[in-house]
Amino acid sequence: MTEVANKYVAKDFKSDQEVRWCAGCGDHAILNAVQRAFAELPHKKEDYAVISGIGCSSRFPYYMNTYGFHTIHGRAGAIASGVKTANPNLSVWQITGDGDGLAIGGNHFIHEIRRNINLNVLLFNNEIYGLTKGQYSPTTKMGMKTKTSPFGTVERPFKVGQLVIGAEGTFFARSLDTNIKHITSTLIQADQHKGTSIVEILQNCVIFSDKIHGWITDKEHKEDRQLYLEHGKSMIFGKEKNKGIIMTSHGLAVATIGEDGIKESDILVHDAKKEDPFIHLMLANMVGPDFPVAFGVIRAVEEDAYDENVAKQVADVQAETKFRSMDDILASGSTWEV
Amino acid sequence: MTEVANKYVAKDFKSDQEVRWCAGCGDHAILNAVQRAFAELPHKKEDYAVISGIGCSSRFPYYMNTYGFHTIHGRAGAIASGVKTANPNLSVWQITGDGDGLAIGGNHFIHEIRRNINLNVLLFNNEIYGLTKGQYSPTTKMGMKTKTSPFGTVERPFKVGQLVIGAEGTFFARSLDTNIKHITSTLIQADQHKGTSIVEILQNCVIFSDKIHGWITDKEHKEDRQLYLEHGKSMIFGKEKNKGIIMTSHGLAVATIGEDGIKESDILVHDAKKEDPFIHLMLANMVGPDFPVAFGVIRAVEEDAYDENVAKQVADVQAETKFRSMDDILASGSTWEV
């Protein structure tokens, strides 16, 4: 991608369209964070393409002063794949929801990840279908009563990180709508990653699933319930910054530095670049009440990106071929003169 | 499901239709194994429903003397989900290929697994689209030249087991078209499992991907390259039965009993029922040349099945309700007399 020196401010990325999400919707903060991130990233404004499906979250492109495409429900992944493969020089951002991306769009989701197309995917997870007014989604917790599950759902939800890893994901990060700064920095890392970067953003829908992430965001306890991972840094968290994640023979556990003989050096150091997905999966799957929820870049493994490989194959063949135009092709092989 | 004493032989499950796969195709052996398994299982013949999509493998139902449905490409998972949810008393078998199940059918595949519907899914993995004459599939190894990748594919393949676990799978097994006995016994275990049982069968397509599993099936070396897992048994393999899988700080490794101080008791004992998916994922992902490939039931974790939960919710509501017929419903709530 053509890189340019940063010369924008967030406002440059605001479009002239009125933002139409409910007051208090988590989407506002995410929009804000994306505009900040775009201002910081080294791309030209005209090189951004923001592609979404259908959903409240998918209204996103209208509010961004970039090239934007509000497509059809579930297909943002496939359309974004086409955009990026067609022109690897673009910085392509896919905006999707838990319904758009994981229900109807589930197949494109796992296949874009498998191919490792150089896309940045923002999955707004509010555990509900917002736009259609409150039906359960593939991330809705078992038992929840919604418009279409009056007696509670009987479906096991996906864990986004686990699905990403199952589909051979090279990058998975998690962020939170209440933390604009963290979203911004996470998106910058997503941009830097070569391949499909999946960023799950826990988002609050004030209308249909209000406080669905309340356990995590609870002001009182959030330091104890949120673990911010950084590559190369120890997995320390807590109000007193004295808790950490350790590895035991049964898997991960939470320990307190200074208790039971635990020293700071016993705390795991985060390695996002490890190819084996096992620890990343454990980290992505941590949930309360026994664990904090992990945020930040959980996995970022270097592999070839599909779009680059495609471009390279075309270039290689073109370097070798003696055919320069369709005239050559048409006249190739067996022909005869009349 | 209604269980009956076994009173069938494999021949009872042969239909009167001529089998039309190529001579030497791995599908013949699988058909054979399925017929044997059905004869052994405690279900009535009329309670079997065999549901497939489209592909060479998906011709399967025509050859089975049961209820059968050869549906459309990629949709076997959704249709089988409907059959089983509609009537949990049926023994439902979904037959699919790596194209049918993982390309066009990928979304239904991950969602049936997520819901944990009590289905038995046989995924014939020949790493190619057979019926349409040899295009690459989502399991084709990177770089392979096929009809639609004349310069080699640039796509990373799925690992079936990893995708299953990513989608919250409760059961994953692997078998091999050359081992009819093993397929039969694996299918019996799949039937016994409550929830979606995914059985990946490595299958040879003599026409378009001949010997694709050749490294594994090679007569000379197969004992050294195939590890047969059984719940509660040590992971021992090899011509001399002296190799085994051990756990090291870097993950799994192959060791030789008697060398480097390794004793039989150091070899891992297979626990298919462990809820944590981490070791199952490592086992499913083992590949040559450093590892043998794992066969048998890799994961079988007990969880509620969706179809049972649905039936239970209906029964619970019906036990409580005062409404017995649409007359009651129509007259419920606000009404008025004219």
Place this chain on the structure above:
Amino acid sequence: MDKQAKVVDEIVIRFSGDSGDGMQLTGTLFSDASALFGNDVSTFPDYPAEIRAPQGTVGGVSGFQVHFGHSEIHTPGDYADVLVAMNPAALKANARWIKNGGTVIFDKDSVTEKTLKKAEFTTEDPVKELHLDGHNVIYAPISTLTQEALKDTGMDKKSILRSKNMFALGICYYIFDRPLNFTEAYFEKKFAKKPQIIEANKRVLKEGFNYAANIQALPSYKIEPATQENGLYRSISGNQATAWGLLAAAEKANLKLFCGSYPITPATEILMYLSQRKDMGAITFQAEDEIAGICTAIGASFAGKFAVTTTSGPGLALKTEAAGLAVITELPLVIVDVQRGGPSTGLPTKTEQADLMQALYARNGESPLPVIAASSPSDCFDWAFEAGRIALEHMTPVILLTDGYIANGTSPMKIKKMADMPTIKNRIAKANDENYQPYRRVDKELLIREWAIPGTEGLEHRIGGLEKMAVNGNVSYIPENHEVMSHERDARVKQVAVNIPDIKITGDSEGDLLVVGWGSTKGHLEDSVSQMRAEGKKVSFVNFNYINPLPKNTADVFKGFKNIVVAEINLGQFVSYLRMQFTDFKFHQYNKIQGLPFTVDELVGEFNKIMEEN
């Protein structure tokens, strides 16, 4: 209340306010109270596509129109006799829908610098700026009086103001002489656990009522109960009626219902209403997408359920490949398409009749199936039932078309007794029947195959999407067999006509103009034709609910008229369909495509023009 009530025939009232102002509820309560009072009622909700559009803007206005009267009501009405506007934006958005001389009830407290700016007014007097000063405008201090009424409840201001819609409702109850008790009962049930809210709502409702009585600003209208057939009635929306009609069909066929669907506006409520009916043994499968929706339904149909799938246009587009599988396997299935504005995502919350061609032809190959359409919120019940009957008796997928207009609208429904509804004969094959063959035609006239359900002893067989040999159902590539089967599939659908009634003419069977419509335009077309007939015009009307096949007497009906006009909310799909079937007639067409229903006015104008010019 010692005033003199003016007795009128019918009234249109439109509630409008911000999306957050609770106008949908207000309208529904008014409509229910009127229906319970014995009026005939028709409603039309009209709200923005956003969950919450920006407050105070014209784009964010939510409206709900109620048309009620003492004779039969067919439409929600073109123009409003009374407009309730809760803020300047609502006034602006609806100004053009007020009848000449109509009444406007306007919350005068809502006029502030901010609200005027948001609604893009340039002066300080919105009423004048909109040239509404000729109307009967009631400037009611709704916000102030609501606050006043609840000031000693200890509620905070935001909560208090949430009740101001009840003040407006109270005003309307006074004006139209509605009893308050139905609505009070509603509060008691709805907020059973929150006595404070019950009390507050009751109080504000009453205050509104009293305010109107006190100011005596306009005469109270009185509408007598409608002269409807005797019986028990309820108010019902099209989506609810569709859900219940399907459940009724299941009951009469002695089967359990299975619905495999994916949510989509404006069809979602059908899935929602069905999901509440576990008591009837109904299973709802909220699938991962529309394809899985229809496919799980096909699986359930194979397994012996009465299977349905519900969607709107974009979802139907995704279901067409699988619909073809149901056609070739001859499995019963009802596909409901609640049409909305297209193409693509289009106008998702607006109405349109533009999926007709899609329903008829959107499948690969020659793949015919029956198509029917409903005409009003309450008759969705009957047409959903009929779709089920055809599917189950004829062993075929059926498409039922409704649309956003009738799906969201409500009308009173006379409650039928299940005992009085026809039994649906299903085609289930008997265990161990030695004569069973998958494609044996057990009814030679209707060309029906039997339904052999997994679990039935002795009927094991295979079906699928490949062409099948006649009778025995084995896979067949024989050229002549394909021709035979293609014609059989065609004939099977044509033969559905054997069991459907002749189409009935409203008006005389001969005349100058026949107005032809289909589906949800019925009310407006009927009213326009009545109006013209009252003026002595030789106009008649037919409404098609059976689209494929058409009723047997269709051509005979057409013969009686000098001119025929086909009116539709699209660019002319049904008229094209008629042209290809009936080459002996000339068809005029009138089309509108604005995401809105017709108005009776425009129809009368258009039809008069056609009569003059031809």
Place this chain on the structure above:
Amino acid sequence: MDKQAKVVDEIVIRFSGDSGDGMQLTGTLFSDASALFGNDVSTFPDYPAEIRAPQGTVGGVSGFQVHFGHSEIHTPGDYADVLVAMNPAALKANARWIKNGGTVIFDKDSVTEKTLKKAEFTTEDPVKELHLDGHNVIYAPISTLTQEALKDTGMDKKSILRSKNMFALGICYYIFDRPLNFTEAYFEKKFAKKPQIIEANKRVLKEGFNYAANIQALPSYKIEPATQENGLYRSISGNQATAWGLLAAAEKANLKLFCGSYPITPATEILMYLSQRKDMGAITFQAEDEIAGICTAIGASFAGKFAVTTTSGPGLALKTEAAGLAVITELPLVIVDVQRGGPSTGLPTKTEQADLMQALYARNGESPLPVIAASSPSDCFDWAFEAGRIALEHMTPVILLTDGYIANGTSPMKIKKMADMPTIKNRIAKANDENYQPYRRVDKELLIREWAIPGTEGLEHRIGGLEKMAVNGNVSYIPENHEVMSHERDARVKQVAVNIPDIKITGDSEGDLLVVGWGSTKGHLEDSVSQMRAEGKKVSFVNFNYINPLPKNTADVFKGFKNIVVAEINLGQFVSYLRMQFTDFKFHQYNKIQGLPFTVDELVGEFNKIMEEN
């Protein structure tokens, strides 16, 4: 070779044998040799749906028909002058396709108890049992002589017998006086690394040739090279021509091609041919399904590529929702549908014209797009090019219909020079153009918007599936705007007619009967009309390639005829479409739906009947 060759005009030869006998290759080699020799050629492969159907059975027979001659050849021919049958099953499967008095070349060594049983013969003489003894039957000991020819090569029996098709080919080369050198050159290229195989094939081919010469069993036919236009020719299949036509369009529009597709019979080869063209900068994206196929193409179109997606009927069904997105966003896109037998999976390897209605109407809402159809293997090149031209110049998705018959068949193609082909004007907007607005109509007549491609400075904008405001392209729910935009979309497609030529009549412009066809039936219809005209009948013919919109002079052409008959390989889709457009004409129809092309014989019979009865 001092025999006297009989000179004839045209010959049909059909090669048939087991699926494993290599008949497709044999036929192709014969066809190529004939084409290289200068004949006009048309071929038709006909094989079972299974990769390998059971050996020796009638269901497992694979056939390849070649029609060649010295004047223009339009069809692969109805009946065979010469049938090559490699085993009893092949004889049985093809007996009814032999011309009266035709020649049968039969491998007499293939008659064994086992092969007779597999082919379900009840006697030991298959020729007699099939009543073929009246024909000129050559009982050639093909297997034995092939073994004999290669006995000293050290090859095993199985490998040796794999060459027996070359023996049969050698016989045919003798009979029809073809030179062997083209085919020998083919062996040398194909097996460059296996000299033994080259030698074996050459030897067996020669032995076959010699055997035929030796037995002098029948006169050698001689066909002069065809009287074609001068130029360079090649043999090409419909799918290859489609791929190359698309690539040519990309080149002339100065764009790179992007194809997003999912494999499906009989369309897969287009994807395959395009995947070989990385040298032309073409990108092929083999997607996870058909939806992703079209969606990646839409994304690529947004990003500025000439985007195409290729499929067959069931795949088109899956693409319709996304096709609607391309309609409303007015993005250029070519959708190729290689039709096959339906409904559902139907007859996947057989041909049919039954996706016409699907192409025209299978989208939700009012969602019009241009539809065109190709008529022969080689003209797929021109129609694919034309589809690209319309898509790019008119900024619209276009559907191109071909079918299994022309996609798999081959015909000679005169090679065009790229310099002689028209330039395609694309509608790319210029950087920093201050007048740019997403829905500004830069061509007021054609109603075209500009293509502002991501990466272009200053043209940042948003598009999408919601209805858009005219000109500025913001989301709009305004009722009147929806009507304006709906009419604009309709008009945009109608205006494509401005740039398409008038339709041409074959024959006189007045007469008793006009035969109307569309797409791939052209050859058969043209031949049947020629034959009837030769008999003095007043019959003419028009073939439609532009389906939507139709050529401007269509009604004028229809006016000249007493009767019009529309012949199609379906149940009457184009005739229905014509009826809804042209209500002033009566259309007869003739339909066949057997997964096979028409035969000239049946057409002539049918058309004569219509002329007599009307």
